Amino acid sequence: MSLYFTKEHEWLRVEGGVATVGITDYAQAQLGDVVFAEVPAAGTVLAKGKEAAVVESVKAASDVYSPVSGTVTEANAALEGDPALVNTAPETEGWFFKLTLSDPSELDGLMDEAGYKSFVATL
Amino acid sequence: MAEVSSTEPLATLPLDALHRRLGARMVPFAGYAMPIQFEGIIAEHLHTRSHAGLFDVSHMGQLLLPLTSAALLETLIPGDILGLAENALRYSLLLNAEGGILDDLMVTRRADDLYLVVNGAVKAADIAHLRAAGLPVEYREDWALLALQGPQAVEALARLVPGVEALRFMRAGAFSWNGVALWVSRSGYTGEDGYEISVPAANVEALAEALLAQPEVKPIGLGARDSLRLEAGLPLYGHDLDETTSPIEAGLAFAISKRRKLEGGFPAAEKLLAELHDGPARRRIGLAVEGKLPAREGAEVFAGAERVGIVTSGGFSPSLGQPIAMAYVAAAYAADGAALEIEVRGKRLAASVVPMPFKAKNYVRAAN
Numbered sequence: 351m352s353l354y355f356t357k358e359h360e361w362l363r364v365e366g367g368v369a370t371v372g373i374t375d376y377a378q379a380q381l382g383d384v385v386f387a388e389v390p391a392a393g394t395v396l397a398k399g400k401e402a403a404v405v406e407s408v409k410a411a412s413d414v415y416s417p418v419s420g421t422v423t424e425a426n427a428a429l430e431g432d433p434a435l436v437n438t439a440p441e442t443e444g445w446f447f448k449l450t451l452s453d454p455s456e457l458d459g460l461m462d463e464a465g466y467k468s469f470v471a472t473l
Numbered sequence: 474m475a476e477v478s479s480t481e482p483l484a485t486l487p488l489d490a491l492h493r494r495l496g497a498r499m500v501p502f503a504g505y506a507m508p509i510q511f512e513g514i515i516a517e518h519l520h521t522r523s524h525a526g527l528f529d530v531s532h533m534g535q536l537l538l539p540l541t542s543a544a545l546l547e548t549l550i551p552g553d554i555l556g557l558a559e560n561a562l563r564y565s566l567l568l569n570a571e572g573g574i575l576d577d578l579m580v581t582r583r584a585d586d587l588y589l590v591v592n593g594a595v596k597a598a599d600i601a602h603l604r605a606a607g608l609p610v611e612y613r614e615d616w617a618l619l620a621l622q623g624p625q626a627v628e629a630l631a632r633l634v635p636g637v638e639a640l641r642f643m644r645a646g647a648f649s650w651n652g653v654a655l656w657v658s659r660s661g662y663t664g665e666d667g668y669e670i671s672v673p674a675a676n677v678e679a680l681a682e683a684l685l686a687q688p689e690v691k692p693i694g695l696g697a698r699d700s701l702r703l704e705a706g707l708p709l710y711g712h713d714l715d716e717t718t719s720p721i722e723a724g725l726a727f728a729i730s731k732r733r734k735l736e737g738g739f740p741a742a743e744k745l746l747a748e749l750h751d752g753p754a755r756r757r758i759g760l761a762v763e764g765k766l767p768a769r770e771g772a773e774v775f776a777g778a779e780r781v782g783i784v785t786s787g788g789f790s791p792s793l794g795q796p797i798a799m800a801y802v803a804a805a806y807a808a809d810g811a812a813l814e815i816e817v818r819g820k821r822l823a824a825s826v827v828p829m830p831f832k833a834k835n836y837v838r839a840a841n
Binding site: 380382383385386388404406407408409410411430433 | 509
């Protein structure tokens with residue numbers, strides 16, 4: 351299992367060719383109270399860096415981009431009933447979607463946890 | 474995720490340091506760095522509805538005019554200022570020649586002057602407009618403005634400033650706290666009972682800290698200010714009101730005072746009175762949105778295939794637990810109960826026209 355991060359504050363956990371994607375604790379703190387999350391349906395083909403999901407806080411809607419290209423295998427159904435999971439457990443139960451990687455080499459451009467921490471420290 | 478922060482240099486307000494000490498997230502608003510939230514918008518919103526919330530609204534413009542300006546001021550606004558009782562406030566509208574809304578404001582007739590509170594984002598334009606009409610505006614930039622709102626605001630403020638409990642809604646008076654002169658009105662922008670407190674900038678931090686030390690009071694950011702006023706059905710200038718909206722279609726005909734309806738003499742009086750008589754082509758309405766997806770400003774409103782309007786404010790209502798919105802729609806679709814749809818990212822959300830306020834107001838009309 352490997353954990354990766356993007357400068358757009360998404361994380362992805364890769365296990366056996368499938369990546370689970372969510373937004374980071376830093377991102378949820380910036381957004382504030384999440385009241386709705388729109389996640390892509392299974393089968394959706396996502397391109398790296400393109401809009402994949404939308405997270406709605408009380409204040410505003412923000413796009414979530416797919417950190418890598420691939421096909422969605424599962425969306426987090428729990429977010430429909432409890433979107434606040436994005437606030438309370440952003441990097442565990444508050445995940446957004448899972449996808450199969452179409453080009454694992456795209457992972458090379460992402461940050462590891464230490465790299466993301468030092469990136470956030472500069473913000 | 475999309476970028477949500479900004480680092481552009483901004484003017485600061487007198488409570489900037491206090492907000493940062495309290496852990497506020499600061500955002501640009503009306504040219505100032507201002508707190509959007511402290512502990513979280515939903516918690517702050519609900520705290521204000523149940524206890525008392527302290528808002529820093531020092532970005533708003535506080536202006537003074539001599540009492541002798543009342544008649545000239547009436548040529549720019551449709552409110553009865555000449556007939557305003559001493560220490561009474563009136564909500565009014567600064568209108569352009571076409572009857573569009575340049576700003577909404579509060580006018581208080583005080584013993585020796587008229588005290589105006591205008592929106593921060595347009596205060597420079599307001600001052601220029603008033604001065605161009607020949608009004609000798611004094612801009613009180615050295616005074617800060619706080620709002621203490623919520624059902625327990627009276628207890629918290631009366632503990633520090635005895636006597637404020639006797640003020641009625643939309644009445645104001647001079648008070649003092651620790652030798653500091655205050656101007657306090659029983660008014661606000663949340664739909665709750667509460668006060669707006671004008672205080673010299675040099676003393677505002679001490680007063681804010683004294684208020685925050687009261688057990689009922691927490692600091693509240695702009696995020697909850699917006700969700701509270703939306704639930705209360707109160708329009709926000711620059712979103713629900715602008716130079717192209719008329720007071721009639723905005724549902725603000727009450728701001729045209731009775732005497733002014735008879736006498737006219739305010740901008741576009743003939744046109745606005747005809748619109749009041751005939752009914753406007755579109756109306757500002759409230760929409761209860763089905764489901765959980767909020768409809769935001771700019772979302773289009775449909776009746777079947779026909780586009781009938783546009784959302785001007787929208788979001789999640791913490792008190793109701795559902796999305797709500799304000800929209801302007803064609804008058805034929807503005808009746809309570811009308812079933813409409815709002816388009817959000819290609820999806821149609823069912824919405825019905827509901828009376829505003831969405832959440833019943835909790836004003837104190839008579840002295841306790």
